[in-house]
Amino acid sequence: MKIDRRSFLAFVLGGAAGTALSPLPWKLTDDISIWTQNWPWTPVPPKGETTYVDSTCTLCPGGCGIRVRRVEDRVVKIEGRNDHPVSRGGICPLGAAGVQLLYSPWRVRQPLKKMDGRFVPVSWEQAIGEIAGVLRELREAGTPEAVAWIADTDRGTTAELCRRFLTVYGSPNFIRTPCAQDAWETALFLTQGQRATAGFDLERATFLLSLGSGLLEGWGTPPFVFRARGALKDNNGRFVQADARLSKTAAKADQWLPILPGSEGTLAFGLIHVLLKEGRERKPFVAAHTAGLEELKRQALQEAFSPEAVAQATGLEAKAVVELARAFAAAERPLAVCGRGAGRVPGGLQETLAVHFLNALVGSVNVEGGVIAVPEPEYIRWPEPEMDAVASKGMQTPRVDGAGSERYPHARYLLNRLPEALLQGDRPAVRVLFVSGGNPFYSLAGGERTEKALARIPLIVSFSPFLDETAAAAHYILPAPTHLERWEDVPGAAGYPKPVVGLARPVVPPRFATMPTADVVLRLARRLGGPIRAAFPWESHEACLRQTLGPAWETLRRKGFAVEEGFKPQPFETASRKFEFANADLKRLAAFRPLPAPGDPGAFKLTLVPFDTLRLTAALGAPPFLVKALESEILLKNDIRVEIHPQTARDLGLVDGADARITTPQGSARVRVYLTEGIRPGLVGMARGLGRGAHDRYLAGKGVSANRLLAAVEDPSSGLEAGWGIRARLERA
Amino acid sequence: MEEPKSSAPSSRSEPGHGGQGDGAGGAIILFFILGLAASLLVGWVAFPALLYSEKRQPVDFNHALHNEIVDHGCASCHFFRADGSFSGAPKLAQCIECHREANSDDPEEIRFVEEYVKPGREVPWLVYARQPDCVFFSHAAHVRLGGIDCAVCHGPMGESTSLRPYQENRITGYSRDIWGWNIAGIKRNSWDRMKMDDCAECHAQARVPGGSVQTQKDGCFVCHK
Numbered sequence: 001m002k003i004d005r006r007s008f009l010a011f012v013l014g015g016a017a018g019t020a021l022s023p024l025p026w027k028l029t030d031d032i033s034i035w036t037q038n039w040p041w042t043p044v045p046p047k048g049e050t051t052y053v054d055s056t057c058t059l060c061p062g063g064c065g066i067r068v069r070r071v072e073d074r075v076v077k078i079e080g081r082n083d084h085p086v087s088r089g090g091i092c093p094l095g096a097a098g099v100q101l102l103y104s105p106w107r108v109r110q111p112l113k114k115m116d117g118r119f120v121p122v123s124w125e126q127a128i129g130e131i132a133g134v135l136r137e138l139r140e141a142g143t144p145e146a147v148a149w150i151a152d153t154d155r156g157t158t159a160e161l162c163r164r165f166l167t168v169y170g171s172p173n174f175i176r177t178p179c180a181q182d183a184w185e186t187a188l189f190l191t192q193g194q195r196a197t198a199g200f201d202l203e204r205a206t207f208l209l210s211l212g213s214g215l216l217e218g219w220g221t222p223p224f225v226f227r228a229r230g231a232l233k234d235n236n237g238r239f240v241q242a243d244a245r246l247s248k249t250a251a252k253a254d255q256w257l258p259i260l261p262g263s264e265g266t267l268a269f270g271l272i273h274v275l276l277k278e279g280r281e282r283k284p285f286v287a288a289h290t291a292g293l294e295e296l297k298r299q300a301l302q303e304a305f306s307p308e309a310v311a312q313a314t315g316l317e318a319k320a321v322v323e324l325a326r327a328f329a330a331a332e333r334p335l336a337v338c339g340r341g342a343g344r345v346p347g348g349l350q351e352t353l354a355v356h357f358l359n360a361l362v363g364s365v366n367v368e369g370g371v372i373a374v375p376e377p378e379y380i381r382w383p384e385p386e387m388d389a390v391a392s393k394g395m396q397t398p399r400v401d402g403a404g405s406e407r408y409p410h411a412r413y414l415l416n417r418l419p420e421a422l423l424q425g426d427r428p429a430v431r432v433l434f435v436s437g438g439n440p441f442y443s444l445a446g447g448e449r450t451e452k453a454l455a456r457i458p459l460i461v462s463f464s465p466f467l468d469e470t471a472a473a474a475h476y477i478l479p480a481p482t483h484l485e486r487w488e489d490v491p492g493a494a495g496y497p498k499p500v501v502g503l504a505r506p507v508v509p510p511r512f513a514t515m516p517t518a519d520v521v522l523r524l525a526r527r528l529g530g531p532i533r534a535a536f537p538w539e540s541h542e543a544c545l546r547q548t549l550g551p552a553w554e555t556l557r558r559k560g561f562a563v564e565e566g567f568k569p570q571p572f573e574t575a576s577r578k579f580e581f582a583n584a585d586l587k588r589l590a591a592f593r594p595l596p597a598p599g600d601p602g603a604f605k606l607t608l609v610p611f612d613t614l615r616l617t618a619a620l621g622a623p624p625f626l627v628k629a630l631e632s633e634i635l636l637k638n639d640i641r642v643e644i645h646p647q648t649a650r651d652l653g654l655v656d657g658a659d660a661r662i663t664t665p666q667g668s669a670r671v672r673v674y675l676t677e678g679i680r681p682g683l684v685g686m687a688r689g690l691g692r693g694a695h696d697r698y699l700a701g702k703g704v705s706a707n708r709l710l711a712a713v714e715d716p717s718s719g720l721e722a723g724w725g726i727r728a729r730l731e732r733a
Numbered sequence: 734m735e736e737p738k739s740s741a742p743s744s745r746s747e748p749g750h751g752g753q754g755d756g757a758g759g760a761i762i763l764f765f766i767l768g769l770a771a772s773l774l775v776g777w778v779a780f781p782a783l784l785y786s787e788k789r790q791p792v793d794f795n796h797a798l799h800n801e802i803v804d805h806g807c808a809s810c811h812f813f814r815a816d817g818s819f820s821g822a823p824k825l826a827q828c829i830e831c832h833r834e835a836n837s838d839d840p841e842e843i844r845f846v847e848e849y850v851k852p853g854r855e856v857p858w859l860v861y862a863r864q865p866d867c868v869f870f871s872h873a874a875h876v877r878l879g880g881i882d883c884a885v886c887h888g889p890m891g892e893s894t895s896l897r898p899y900q901e902n903r904i905t906g907y908s909r910d911i912w913g914w915n916i917a918g919i920k921r922n923s924w925d926r927m928k929m930d931d932c933a934e935c936h937a938q939a940r941v942p943g944g945s946v947q948t949q950k951d952g953c954f955v956c957h958k
Contacts, residue, residue, distance in 0.1 A: 002760065003760065003764075004760075006760070006761055007760045007761060007763075007764040008764070010760075010761040010762070010763075010764035010765040010768065011764040011765070011767055011768035012768060013765055013768065014764065014765035014766060014767060014768025014769035014770075014771075014772070015768035015769070015771060015772040016768075016772070017765075017768075017769055017772075018768060018769040018770065018771065018772030018773040018775075018776065019772045019775075019776055021769075021773060021776070022772060022773055022775070022776020022777050022780070023776060023777065023780070023781075023916045023917050023918065024775070024776035024780045027780070027784070027912070027916065027918075028780075028904075030912070031784070031902060031904040031905050032904065034865055034904075034905040034907065035904050035905050035906075037865065037867045038865045038866045038867055038905070038906075040906060042866075044866045047821065047863075049814060049818070049820070050816065050818055
């Protein structure tokens with residue numbers, strides 16, 4: 001027998017036949033298909049018992065009700081809570097991505113102290129002890145006012161405890177981070193005499209005029225605003241968006257008015273001009289409930305606000321201005337809103353006043369479908385603390401940011417003015433800065449100058465749960481638990497027209513050795529002793545919350561929120577008991593004047609306008625879900641894209657996707673170009689929220705921060721930040 | 734001129750081929766059979782042995798013994814939660830209700846108490862019937878609505894006195910019970926296999942609603958959500 005090629009082939013053939021007759025190929029195919037459908041490296045929620053916990057989201061001032069799904073002890077999903085009055089089952093992308101913040105790899109796991117430029121873990125005892133030591137020294141030196149506190153809210157027990165701590169310590173420098181509500185609150189106070197926040201009954205308005213507000217891009221409480229947009233459609237209402245670029249909001253509006261950026265206030269006065277000139281104001285309301293119309297007429301009927309002049313200033317046609325005014329006045333329940341983009345920049349007070357006057361002229365103030373003054377919550381009624389001489393003296397000193405000064409008597413917080421104040425003198429006015437929210441190192445405009453100013457502070461303490469830019473620049477990080485790991489009372493929902501209080505609760509036990517900021521305050525007070533200790537009779541923040549809320553605690557704990565359903569707006573509290581278009585306080589304000597973009601138009605031919613998107617956050621870094629969902633028109637790989645009109649591109653010799661360098665008086669950055677007809681020629685649109693210096697690897701190092709290219713612009717009438725853009729140059733890179 | 738040249742080799746080889754005939758044919762058949770036998774051996778014996786790794790359960794559990802003591806049969810330990818979801822393998826908390834201390838001299842029970850109950854450690858039970866992650870399966874729909882007995886899918890598990898070894902598929906990571914212990918996929922009982930065809934067979938018989946309107950067949954999304 002000879003073994004040759006044939007025998008080998010026969011062996012192979014036999015093998016093939018045998019394999020086909022065995023289960024091997026079929027079983028292998030099946031297993032491989034199962035393997036490919038269930039990649040072992042794809043994360044899958046653990047198996048186990050599913051439970052739901054109702055809580056309140058505290059990631060923005062919206063205060064939406066959330067329903068958190070857990071499998072065993074792991075949070076796997078955050079959904080909107082159906083029975084919550086504000087969000088009614090809705091949730092914004094950030095709220096839904098909140099799970100990733102809880103499990104984020106860039107969380108700070110224990111107190112950290114910076115030594116030789118590097119963070120080293122320290123115990124809570126040591127960190128609090130050392131900070132208390134510095135505070136004691138400052139008090140002994142008689143300069144307690146050199147302590148400042150930046151917080152992202154001034155409401156609720158945590159914020160009130162921080163403020164109370166500063167007060168008994170002797171510093172008036174508690175600063176809330178800026179937002180559009182700052183201007184609205186001042187406007188309500190000056191015209192209605194009410195200390196209140198502005199609520200907008202968007203759901204019942206029938207004509208919604210938005211002057212640059214990104215209603216679908218994070219303005220107010222997103223789920224509420226989104227639902228209101230739907231309601232407007234159902235009511236056959238009309239939605240007009242005045243916006244310098246075709247934002248998502250403008251795209252969803254019934255009409256887009258592509259106005260020149262920064263001309264929103266002029267347009268509002270132009271509309272008032274037409275209303276008054278044609279006698280289209282709601283006469284019964286104006287006669288019965290307002291005062292000072294004559295003064296407003298003098299102001300608005302100037303030639304500068306005639307349709308022709310306004311057309312010139314806004315880039316619209318005079319006819320369009322007149323038609324808009326007529327349509328607005330003719331609507332059953334018209335409502336005008338302002339606060340650019342997501343409303344994170346307050347904007348000029350006079351501009352907000354103009355919009356508020358416009359609402360008052362058509363009777364849309366404190367009525368159904370209008371602007372409603374929502375009183376500040378009053379459940380925190382602690383006894384006045386006893387203050388010693390050092391504290392009393394410290395509290396008499398003027399605020400470091402100039403709020404409440406003779407120049408800006410009505411401003412409550414002016415964080416934007418802090419950097420300049422810090423640059424004065426040999427020693428910075430602030431020696432210790434506590435930061436519980438707001439991430440000022442990232443969110444303040446002004447680029448390097450702002451950073452340099454903040455860096456002059458010898459001791460910065462950050463309470464951030466994450467390693468954000470401010471935490472990275474701080475000397476101590478005392479990490480707070482995330483919004484899913486702590487108790488928090490959440491009064492009010494941004495822009496919601498009724499008083500509401502929510503309760504956030506620990507959905508899971510704290511993952512790391514974190515401590516609620518309020519508890520740190522209580523511990524600091526205990527360390528400092530004397531009247532400071534006596535002002536805080538509570539064992540813990542939770543005990544304080546329980547005691548403060550009293551009988552409401554149980555209701556809140558059970559239900560998760562309390563809303564005043566039958567709320568009726570309160571009568572005006574001005575001297576005349578009417579809505580005042582003019583009074584002594586208003587008269588003292590610097591007159592309305594549209595603020596130009598800083599920079600020399602000769603050297604910088606273009607104007608950079610920042611814009612907001614729901615997928616990028618401001619202070620807080622966007623979690624990976626949001627960054628992954630960013631459209632390529634905003635972020636291409638690691639490069640940010642700037643929007644320009646094709647005509648601008650032709651003039652500059654740029655093509656779509658081209659590398660370019662943008663330069664403003666503040667700085668310069670490499671960008672890529674995105675050509676779109678959805679922006680006016682001569683403008684450069686840039687998304688806010690990228691260019692992070694800290695955070696996780698999904699966000700850090702992507703694009704550039706618009707804030708670094710922008711300059712701080714101070715509103716002459718209020719001191720508030722009012723920047724909307726800056727002159728810029730764009731060149732091929 | 735070229736044709737004869739090209740046909741020459743074949744005309745030459747034919748007689749040669751015929752001449753070698755018998756001996757070569759035998760070798761071919763032999764090698765064919767050898768190949769066949771070897772591959773059958775690989776396919777039926779070596780492959781299954783290589784494909785699965787065998788694991789022992791962390792604790793040997795006597796279902797029969799427990800079944801005699803409890804009041805509600807399987808549901809005493811494998812119960813539906815208040816929200817209708819199925820609890821599956823019991824948690825340590827349930828075991829502790831009776832086994833805070835060892836109740837007998839059984840060494841396995843003593844070990845269970847020492848290793849799991851005292852340190853409060855969950856028992857990492859190996860679940861024979863765990864379906865791949867791409868499958869949605871609701872016990873409530875089958876047991877409560879469909880009225881199907883546990884044994885229809887899980888067999889007479891409740892009568893076992895000891896836990897059989899768990900075999901894990903090295904490729905997929907899932908239990909051998911899904912494909913079935915018979916490597917050819919032949920089943921005698923309804924619980925011998927838990928593949929998609931087995932689900933589909935029962936669904937077709939029971940005319941389960943939720944099928945595709947267009948194809949008149951079972952809808953993919955009934956189970957693959």
